[in-house]
Structures are given as C-alpha cells and as structure tokens.
Amino acid sequence: MDGLSPVLDGFAVVLEPENLLYCLIGVVIGMLIGVLPGLGPAATIAILLPLTFGLEPVTSIIMLAGIFYGAQYGGTITSVLLRLPGEASSVVTVFDGHALARQGRAGTALGIAAIGSFVGGTLSVVALTLVAPLVAGFALDFGPPEYTALALLGILLVATVSPGGRLKALVAAAAGLLLATVGRDDFTSAERFTFGSLSLADGLDFVPIAMGLFGLGEILYNLEERHRAAQAPAAINGVWPSRADLRQASGAIGRGGLLGFVLGILPGGGAVLSSLAAYALEKRRAKHPERFGRGAIEGVAAPETANNAAATSSFIPLLSLGIPANATMAVIFGALLIQGVTPGPQLVTEHPDLFWGVVNSMYIGNVLLLIMSLPLVGVFVRILRVRPAILAPITTLITLIGAYTVRNDVFDIGLVIFFGVLGYLMKKAAFDPGPLVLAFVLGSLLETSLRRSLLLFDGNPLLFLTRPISGTLLACLLVVILLPVARTVLARRPATPVNR
Amino acid sequence: MTAPVEADQPPVAGPGANLIIALIVVVLGVAGLAGSLRLDVGGPDAPGPGAWPAMVSTALIVLGLVLAARARRAGDAERFGRPGLLVLAAVGTMVAFVAVVGTIGFEIPTALLALVWLRLLGHESWRLSIALSLGVTVAFYALFVGALGVTIPHLF
Numbered sequence: 001m002d003g004l005s006p007v008l009d010g011f012a013v014v015l016e017p018e019n020l021l022y023c024l025i026g027v028v029i030g031m032l033i034g035v036l037p038g039l040g041p042a043a044t045i046a047i048l049l050p051l052t053f054g055l056e057p058v059t060s061i062i063m064l065a066g067i068f069y070g071a072q073y074g075g076t077i078t079s080v081l082l083r084l085p086g087e088a089s090s091v092v093t094v095f096d097g098h099a100l101a102r103q104g105r106a107g108t109a110l111g112i113a114a115i116g117s118f119v120g121g122t123l124s125v126v127a128l129t130l131v132a133p134l135v136a137g138f139a140l141d142f143g144p145p146e147y148t149a150l151a152l153l154g155i156l157l158v159a160t161v162s163p164g165g166r167l168k169a170l171v172a173a174a175a176g177l178l179l180a181t182v183g184r185d186d187f188t189s190a191e192r193f194t195f196g197s198l199s200l201a202d203g204l205d206f207v208p209i210a211m212g213l214f215g216l217g218e219i220l221y222n223l224e225e226r227h228r229a230a231q232a233p234a235a236i237n238g239v240w241p242s243r244a245d246l247r248q249a250s251g252a253i254g255r256g257g258l259l260g261f262v263l264g265i266l267p268g269g270g271a272v273l274s275s276l277a278a279y280a281l282e283k284r285r286a287k288h289p290e291r292f293g294r295g296a297i298e299g300v301a302a303p304e305t306a307n308n309a310a311a312t313s314s315f316i317p318l319l320s321l322g323i324p325a326n327a328t329m330a331v332i333f334g335a336l337l338i339q340g341v342t343p344g345p346q347l348v349t350e351h352p353d354l355f356w357g358v359v360n361s362m363y364i365g366n367v368l369l370l371i372m373s374l375p376l377v378g379v380f381v382r383i384l385r386v387r388p389a390i391l392a393p394i395t396t397l398i399t400l401i402g403a404y405t406v407r408n409d410v411f412d413i414g415l416v417i418f419f420g421v422l423g424y425l426m427k428k429a430a431f432d433p434g435p436l437v438l439a440f441v442l443g444s445l446l447e448t449s450l451r452r453s454l455l456l457f458d459g460n461p462l463l464f465l466t467r468p469i470s471g472t473l474l475a476c477l478l479v480v481i482l483l484p485v486a487r488t489v490l491a492r493r494p495a496t497p498v499n500r
Numbered sequence: 501m502t503a504p505v506e507a508d509q510p511p512v513a514g515p516g517a518n519l520i521i522a523l524i525v526v527v528l529g530v531a532g533l534a535g536s537l538r539l540d541v542g543g544p545d546a547p548g549p550g551a552w553p554a555m556v557s558t559a560l561i562v563l564g565l566v567l568a569a570r571a572r573r574a575g576d577a578e579r580f581g582r583p584g585l586l587v588l589a590a591v592g593t594m595v596a597f598v599a600v601v602g603t604i605g606f607e608i609p610t611a612l613l614a615l616v617w618l619r620l621l622g623h624e625s626w627r628l629s630i631a632l633s634l635g636v637t638v639a640f641y642a643l644f645v646g647a648l649g650v651t652i653p654h655l656f
Contacts, residue, residue: 050650051648053648054648054649054650165574167563168576171560171563171567174563178553178557181553181556188540190540190548192535192536192549192553193535220587220590223621224587387622387624388622389623389624392617393614393618393622393633396590396617397614398640400598401610401652405644405648408651410601410602413597413598417591420594421591424587429521447552451551454544454546455546459543459544460544
C-alpha cells in the first residue's frame with residue numbers, strides 16, 4: 001500500500017475544488033482556442049501558457065492538463081465540421097468524420113470522438129501510472145553518454161516523421177539547436193551570440209519561441225488563408241450516439257486505445273502514426289471496408305481513441321526520461337520548467353507530489369473533457385461561424401500581452417513577433433516548426449551531455465559504443481538514418497523490369 | 501490515406517525561390533560558424549564554448565547546400581503573393597504596438613491594433629470595428645490586470 005499512497009495523495013490534491021475549477025476552465029478555453037482552424041494543441045497550449053503563470057505549481061499543471069485535452073479535442077471538432085484537421089493526428093478523422101457530418105450526423109461523430117478520446121486517454125493514464133515509475137527507475141542509471149544518444153535519437157525521430165520534407169525538418173532541428181546555444185555557456189560562462197544584449201545573456205526563453213512559431217506564425221499564415229475559400233461548419237443535431245453506434249464503435253475504441261498507447265511511447269509523432277495505424281486496422285478488419293471514407297463510425301472512433309491514448313502515453317518519455325516525444329510535449333516540457341518542475345527520472349522519487357499531481361490531473365482532464373465537450377458542441381459551432389477577421393486580432397492580442405507576462409519584459413513581446421514572422425515564413429517555405437522547438441528544448445541537454453561525455457571519454461567518441469545503452473541507442477540512430485535510404489533504393493528496383 | 505484534405509491548394513514557389521530559401525540556410529550556417537570560431541573551440545578531449553555551435557552550423561551549411569542542389573525539383577514551398585502584403589501590414593501594427601506599449605501602456609495600442617486589423621485588414625464595418633476594439637480592450641484589462649494581476653504597463 002505504501003507505493004499507492006503518493007498516488008492517492010496526488011488525487012486528494014487534484015480533487016480540491018479550486019483545482020477542479022481551474023481544470024474545468026483549462027478544458028473549456030483549450031477547446032475554445034483549439035477549435036480555431038489551424039491552431040493545433042501545440043499552438044493552443046503555447047498561446048494560453050501565460051494564463052497559468054500566476055497560479056500555484058500544482059494548480060497550473062492541472063489547468064495545463066485541461067488545456068491539453070481541450071485543445072486535442074478542439075482539433076477534432078474542426079476535422080468533422082470544417083474538414084480542417086487541427087493537427088496531423090486528426091487528419092484521418094476527416095475522412096469519415098466529415099462524411100458523417102455531410103449525412104447530418106456531425107453530432108454523432110463528435111460524440112463518438114469524445115467518448116473514444118475519454119476511453120483512450122483514461123486507459124493510457126492508467127498504464128502510464130504503472131509504467132512511468134518503472135521507466136524512471138531504469139533511467140536513473142543513465143549518464144551523459146546515454147542522454148546524448150537519447151536526445152539525438154529523439155530529435156532525429158521527430159525530424160524523420162515530420163509532416164514536411166525530412167531534409168527541411170533536419171534544417172529546422174539544426175536551427176533549433178543553434179538557437180539553444182544563445183546566452184551564457186554553462187561550462188565557461190562565455191557569452192555566445194548575445195550581441196552585447198543583457199536580455200539575451202540568460203539565453204532565449206522557450207515560451208516566446210513556442211508562442212511565436214506555433215501561435216502567432218499560424219495566425220499570420222491564416223490571415224493570408226482567409227482570402228481563400230471561406231467555409232461554413234456543418235449543422236449539428238443530437239450529440240449523444242445511439243446504442244447501436246456505441247456497439248459498432250466499441251471494438252474500434254478498444255483496439256485503438258491499445259494501439260495508441262503502445263505507439264505513443266515512441267518518440268516522434270506517435271499520435272499521428274497511431275491514428276493512421278488504428279484507421280488502417282479497422283478498415284482491414286471490416287466486413288465491408290468500402291464503408292470507410294463514406295461515414296463509418298469506426299473510422300472516427302479508432303483514430304480518435306488512438307491519438308488521445310498516444311498523446312497521453314507520450315508523457316512517459318517526458319516524465320520518466322525528461323525527453324519530449326513531439327512538439328506538443330516540448331511545449332508542455334517548457335511549461336513544467338516554468339513551474340519549477342524538471343521532468344526526468346528523479347521527478348518521481350524526489351518530487352512525488354508534483355509527479356503524481358501531473359499524472360492525476362490527466363484523469364481529471366479526461367473526465368472534464370467528456371463532461372464538457374458534448375454539451376458545448378453548439379457553442380463551438382457558433383465560434384466557427386465567427387469570421388476569422390474578428391478572431392485574428394483577439395488571438396494576436398492574447399499572444400502579445402501573454403508574452404509580456406513571461407518575464408514582465410517588453411523584449412519578450414518583440415521576440416514573439418520575431419518568431420511569429422519566422423513561423424509564418426517557415427510555413428510558407430514548407431519547414432515544420434515542430435523539430436525546431438523540440439531541438440531547442442533538447443539543445444542544452446544534448447550539448448551538456450555531449451561535452452561531459454567527451455570529457456569522460458578523453459575525447460574518444462568511439463567509447464559511446466562501448467556502453468550498452470548508449471551503444472544500442474546509437475545503433476537505433478543508424479537504423480533511423482539508413483532505413484529511408486534503403487527504402488528509396490528498394491522503391492527504385494521494380495522500375496527495371498518494366499523498362500526492359 | 502493520401503487523399504487531399506484541402507482542395508484549394510496555394511500556388512507553389514518556383515526554383516528561384518527554393519534556391520533563395522536554401523541560400524538563407526547556408527548564410528545562417530556560415531554566420532553561425534563564423535560566430536562559433538570567434539569563441540574557443542577547444543579540442544575533442546575538452547570542447548570549448550564554440551565547439552558545439554560550430555558543429556551545428558556546419559551541419560546547417562551542408563543541409564543548405566543539399567537543399568540548393570534539390571531546389572529545381574522541390575515543389576513544397578508556397579509562392580509569396582499579394583496576400584503577403586496583408587501579413588506585412590499586420591506585422592507593422594505589431595511592431596508599432598511593441599514600440600509604444602512601454603511608454604503609453606497597453607490600452608491605446610490594444611484598441612488601435614484591434615481597430616486596424618478589424619477595419620483595414622478584415623474589412624469589417626466601422627461600427628463593429630470600433631465597438632469590438634473597445635470591448636476587447638476592456639475585456640483584456642479585466643482579465644490581465646484585474647483577474648490575473650499582470651504588471652503590464654497600463655494607463656488606468
């Protein structure tokens with residue numbers, strides 16, 4: 001029972017009325033901002049981060065969990081109603097979700113998505129509760145060489161599965177690593193790329209970068225998009241799925257949850273991969289696969305359950321290893337750092353209250369998402385009917401004023417604008433900002449670990465291969481690099497006999 | 501799985517634009533490398549503060565050169581057209597906002613930014629633009645100054 005007591009203590013904190021209220025506020029505003037077309041979970045969390053600054057650490061983390069789940073679901077709403085996925089992991093939901101909406105069953109699609117998200121998320125939190133402390137215990141033996149290999153692998157995997165081209169994702173990641181070097185060197189205190197500015201001496205803050213690249217960059221891009229086709233959301237009727245719908249979707253929800261949890265642990269877009277895999281699995285299992293793409297309820301249930309389960313299980317590498325698995329986790333990583341929580345193997349043993357506070361807030365976030373999403377669907381439809389011309393200045397001003405609250409410094413507003421313009425230009429030039437933010441977050445850890453390792457190895461990098469964990473991780477790194485090359489070579493092969 | 505979600509695809513940038521993008525990456529890498537070499541790079545057994553940025557900058561240069569070599573075949577970047585002017589104007593209003601917020605407080609810049617975005621960029625009616633920009637300013641004052649206690653410079 002001793003092992004259970006920190007978990008139960010965590011629940012006691014999370015269930016305090018004030019914390020519940022902030023979680024509720026988080027879910028609602030997470031959905032309100034996440035429902036705006038183009039703004040995915042990473043952008044939504046980045047924009048809303050300042051709202052959590054003035055709160056107690058546990059309360060702010062609980063509110064953050066609410067924002068996280070609300071923002072995830074916000075993307076689903078736009079997928080179904082507008083055929084605009086909020087993020088890559090909701091792309092497959094568009095196929096059957098919007099088809100259902102065209103048949104006048106948008107409410108059913110959103111209802112099933114909410115229930116699937118709840119089941120997937122909750123199952124995943126239960127598994128996370130059991131698995132994360134074990135992984136953290138294993139990672140306690142990690143030294144600088146292991147962290148070097150792990151951080152490198154994490155960045156490379158995220159770049160590999162990036163929605164843009166692989167090469168451009170690597171450029172973005174390298175730019176993020178370079179930005180992370182701005183400020184005073186941890187080893188020698190030498191100033192790097194500060195150009196004599198005092199505001200840059202402590203390095204670039206993560207929040208203006210995330211707010212600018214994900215939030216403002218997206219708003220500026222949408223400003224241009226606004227002059228293209230304007231869309232009206234599909235009409236909504238009953239949001240409660242019928243018993244027959246639930247029966248039909250139950251298997252897909254179960255399988256999607258399991259698949260999502262397993263794939264979500266993998267660094268680099270587990271949510272995207274799992275939603276695609278869950279959809280493909282259901283289509284393959286179906287007696288009438290031709291229904292898929294034409295409004296099959298399993299086509300919404302499976303990917304939505306899987307992506308929420310994966311989004312939750314991607315907390316495992318973050319909380320137990322201190323390695324964010326994707327861009328959204330990178331934003332959450334930054335948010336936790338601001339609250340004085342450093343995710344990593346020591347968190348569960350040294351700060352069990354915070355660790356279990358973070359984990360248990362996910363249970364509450366999931367429950368509140370289910371309670372709030374269905375009754376509020378009508379409100380979201382009304383928001384989607386508001387013209388983008390009205391929403392754009394409001395979101396921009398929240399971002400600009402919010403940026404000030406990071407360090408009470410006007411310089412940070414300037415940084416947000418700079419990174420907002422950079423985010424816009426990156427989007428125009430087809431560079432995914434996700435690898436940049438992730439590499440920025442991991443940059444300091446990677447450099448410090450690498451330099452410590454080289455000191456340890458007396459400058460011989462081959463000694464990385466002599467340690468079992470760092471050697472294995474570097475072998476995985478090699479596979480990740482060589483696999484696409486091998487795939488390209490194999491793809492060219494069948495062309496030969498045809499040409500003959 | 502590859503069915504297009506958006507039928508309305510934006511115009512694609514030409515090879516010239518792709519080459520410029522690649523050159524910007526190379527220039528960024530060269531600038532980073534020059535800055536790193538000005539710091540102490542050290543040796544493999546004791547890397548200095550310039551070693552890591554030098555490695556990353558070199559990687560940027562190599563990646564930029566590969567991008568340049570593929571510029572002719574690339575078709576993923578979007579062309580910069582007239583709607584880009586709208587973005588430029590929007591950025592101008594934000595720069596003005598940050599320039600004056602420290603001296604005159606956030607209320608007037610907030611109202612003006614909202615008014616310009618609503619009326620001039622969004623082509624909303626004067627009545628709606630004025631009402632909304634004032635409403636947004638009051639709401640933000642209540643939220644940030646009143647409820648959250650943010651110390652942003654303010655008039656009232």
